[in-house]
Amino acid sequence: MRILHDVEEIDAAKRRVHVRDLKSGKSRWESYGQLLIATGAAPICPDLPGADAVDICGVNTLASGMEIRSRLDKGNIKRAVVVGGGYIGLEMAEALVMNGLEVSLISRPPQVMGTLDEDMGALVSQALRDVGVTLYLDEELTEFETKAGKVTGIVTDKRNLPADIVILGLGVRPNTALAAAAGIPLGEKGSIRVNERMETGTPGIWAAGDCAESFHLISRRPFYVALGTVANRQGRVAGINLGGGYATFPGVTGTAVTKICHVEVARTGLQEQEIAALGLEHVSAVIKSRTRAGYYPGSGDITVKLLAERGSGRLLGGQIVGMEGSAKRIDTVATALQAGFTVEEMINLDLGYAPPFSPVWDPVVTAARAVAKKL
Amino acid sequence: MRILHDVEEIDAAKRRVHVRDLKSGKSRWESYGQLLIATGAAPICPDLPGADAVDICGVNTLASGMEIRSRLDKGNIKRAVVVGGGYIGLEMAEALVMNGLEVSLISRPPQVMGTLDEDMGALVSQALRDVGVTLYLDEELTEFETKAGKVTGIVTDKRNLPADIVILGLGVRPNTALAAAAGIPLGEKGSIRVNERMETGTPGIWAAGDCAESFHLISRRPFYVALGTVANRQGRVAGINLGGGYATFPGVTGTAVTKICHVEVARTGLQEQEIAALGLEHVSAVIKSRTRAGYYPGSGDITVKLLAERGSGRLLGGQIVGMEGSAKRIDTVATALQAGFTVEEMINLDLGYAPPFSPVWDPVVTAARAVAKKL
Numbered sequence: 031m032r033i034l035h036d037v038e039e040i041d042a043a044k045r046r047v048h049v050r051d052l053k054s055g056k057s058r059w060e061s062y063g064q065l066l067i068a069t070g071a072a073p074i075c076p077d078l079p080g081a082d083a084v085d086i087c088g089v090n091t092l093a094s095g096m097e098i099r100s101r102l103d104k105g106n107i108k109r110a111v112v113v114g115g116g117y118i119g120l121e122m123a124e125a126l127v128m129n130g131l132e133v134s135l136i137s138r139p140p141q142v143m144g145t146l147d148e149d150m151g152a153l154v155s156q157a158l159r160d161v162g163v164t165l166y167l168d169e170e171l172t173e174f175e176t177k178a179g180k181v182t183g184i185v186t187d188k189r190n191l192p193a194d195i196v197i198l199g200l201g202v203r204p205n206t207a208l209a210a211a212a213g214i215p216l217g218e219k220g221s222i223r224v225n226e227r228m229e230t231g232t233p234g235i236w237a238a239g240d241c242a243e244s245f246h247l248i249s250r251r252p253f254y255v256a257l258g259t260v261a262n263r264q265g266r267v268a269g270i271n272l273g274g275g276y277a278t279f280p281g282v283t284g285t286a287v288t289k290i291c292h293v294e295v296a297r298t299g300l301q302e303q304e305i306a307a308l309g310l311e312h313v314s315a316v317i318k319s320r321t322r323a324g325y326y327p328g329s330g331d332i333t334v335k336l337l338a339e340r341g342s343g344r345l346l347g348g349q350i351v352g353m354e355g356s357a358k359r360i361d362t363v364a365t366a367l368q369a370g371f372t373v374e375e376m377i378n379l380d381l382g383y384a385p386p387f388s389p390v391w392d393p394v395v396t397a398a399r400a401v402a403k404k405l
Numbered sequence: 406m407r408i409l410h411d412v413e414e415i416d417a418a419k420r421r422v423h424v425r426d427l428k429s430g431k432s433r434w435e436s437y438g439q440l441l442i443a444t445g446a447a448p449i450c451p452d453l454p455g456a457d458a459v460d461i462c463g464v465n466t467l468a469s470g471m472e473i474r475s476r477l478d479k480g481n482i483k484r485a486v487v488v489g490g491g492y493i494g495l496e497m498a499e500a501l502v503m504n505g506l507e508v509s510l511i512s513r514p515p516q517v518m519g520t521l522d523e524d525m526g527a528l529v530s531q532a533l534r535d536v537g538v539t540l541y542l543d544e545e546l547t548e549f550e551t552k553a554g555k556v557t558g559i560v561t562d563k564r565n566l567p568a569d570i571v572i573l574g575l576g577v578r579p580n581t582a583l584a585a586a587a588g589i590p591l592g593e594k595g596s597i598r599v600n601e602r603m604e605t606g607t608p609g610i611w612a613a614g615d616c617a618e619s620f621h622l623i624s625r626r627p628f629y630v631a632l633g634t635v636a637n638r639q640g641r642v643a644g645i646n647l648g649g650g651y652a653t654f655p656g657v658t659g660t661a662v663t664k665i666c667h668v669e670v671a672r673t674g675l676q677e678q679e680i681a682a683l684g685l686e687h688v689s690a691v692i693k694s695r696t697r698a699g700y701y702p703g704s705g706d707i708t709v710k711l712l713a714e715r716g717s718g719r720l721l722g723g724q725i726v727g728m729e730g731s732a733k734r735i736d737t738v739a740t741a742l743q744a745g746f747t748v749e750e751m752i753n754l755d756l757g758y759a760p761p762f763s764p765v766w767d768p769v770v771t772a773a774r775a776v777a778k779k780l
Binding site for chain 2: 280
């Protein structure tokens, strides 16, 4: 096996790739038996005036993280604007607040965490405000203000905000120009279409990670998600198959977790708008419970929302916002989704109980009961 | 609905119960349409010399806990002996150590936490020793030493140990004398046999909680377990059916969690000796991982053992011992058990990952991979 960093062209018909050696500047053709494309994804940068100024930072590599760190360490950075209310935006807002900066977050959608339903997203917005982040929701970034090549602020459709540093958390796009140029079929959001063994539509060429398409087990549709867990699992399957073994990647349920200081956030499955887009109908319930027995030290609030198909009661998704011990409870929901359980079946899940860990009825089961009552 | 505390006899043929009024001393017959037996369980007390001395305490009610608390508060209690290495014994040993007592624990089996396999139980023994509990394993209690009616020590088949207080954690037996006398069929370990709707073998009589039998979903055999979660779920089902509704309690996978100071312990499904007793064969793996991303503050050790059926790979059980964030991971295993998943199917569970919560591959999935490799 060889790892090639600077492939400029894939010639699938002749099973060879054109590689440029960055040291010597020379290029050559290399032949392959099996080729794995693992070109990942790149952060989305807005094509706006001033976007090339210093102190406008995307966060997608270790190097970009270190760069931000070193700028903060200089000490002359007081005001930060985070653009985007997804995982990266939220986690950077948290990190900047913890570093003592004055932080504003701009989101074009009317809520942060667009992968949550509006009611659950509102809890996350509140958590951000509670730690001191100023939110500007439903606002569109229109321009970067700069002075001598350095950013001094941003402009939205509603206001001007001064800024010493701007962090972009606008999501990623799969890096698939190389694959597309070679005629390899693309799928969801421009990612490389693969079968369950991670083989592309072109014989001998495989793809895995943030450049590759996935499959959503609950919507039963092709799906694109750029997450480390998915990339790792796809890579394992591609590697086994490339090496002559046999493995399949059935797909994902869309699980993700994050935190904003003490507030943990988790989601899996389909959210309301995804369910509606599939033409399905759902019943949902939101319950408030505790992370531990109510009388146990350290017990905190937890809110769980579960969504089930109308009529059948088949679990379609779940969202959790709460204090320490909340987020990983989504694993129970994800496993139940993968099992195709109904909310009725979830009522009798034999989950672990002891006062330091849970109320007698785990909040996930309490939510399942609440949904089942509405069916 | 009426709640009767002092039923002395059940006359199932005439659908009536004989009740003694403890205030007046008078007794009477009361008729019933539907009767629920919820007599719970009582702690096992050894029939040994000196067992009726003061400062020998079982722990099964709020009152017994408060009694121990008030004895400790007197301040003249320095040395405690805990008899029994199950949940109650371990949790009491922890509580006593945290209260500054010198604590010894006696266990007749050669390991604490008999619901874990020997290798995982050894980790729990180590955790107890680490917090300062002295363990005497494979030792049988033979006598209580007393002076003027108060306990002064215990005697085992190997040694004498002085003690100012002795805590008994020898498990419980279902309180079913009343039911047995009425001819209601009993099952596992003397618990009341019930169907999936929690109805006993006698028409119009139901049972739920620590007095009632359960069903083990993995061994597919009747099963007795005295845990709050099971009692709660059984009570819900019995209540719905008693009230003319319809609900079933399919059974349990045998999940339980506990902790000894910072070490969390969890188990579900079948352990090695249960699998062997069923005539089944298994493959298992024990993996060491981290509770969070290795580089994330607060990341701790976690050890996961999974057991699967030889050949089919069907998950049979799981055990977890580790630092904060370990125990509730058993819920994923319990849900996978309830789903009938193979360890191969568990490899692609879409569990939540972010550095504060998990390595990219959740330890449960890492364990599933390790077992799958051995199939």
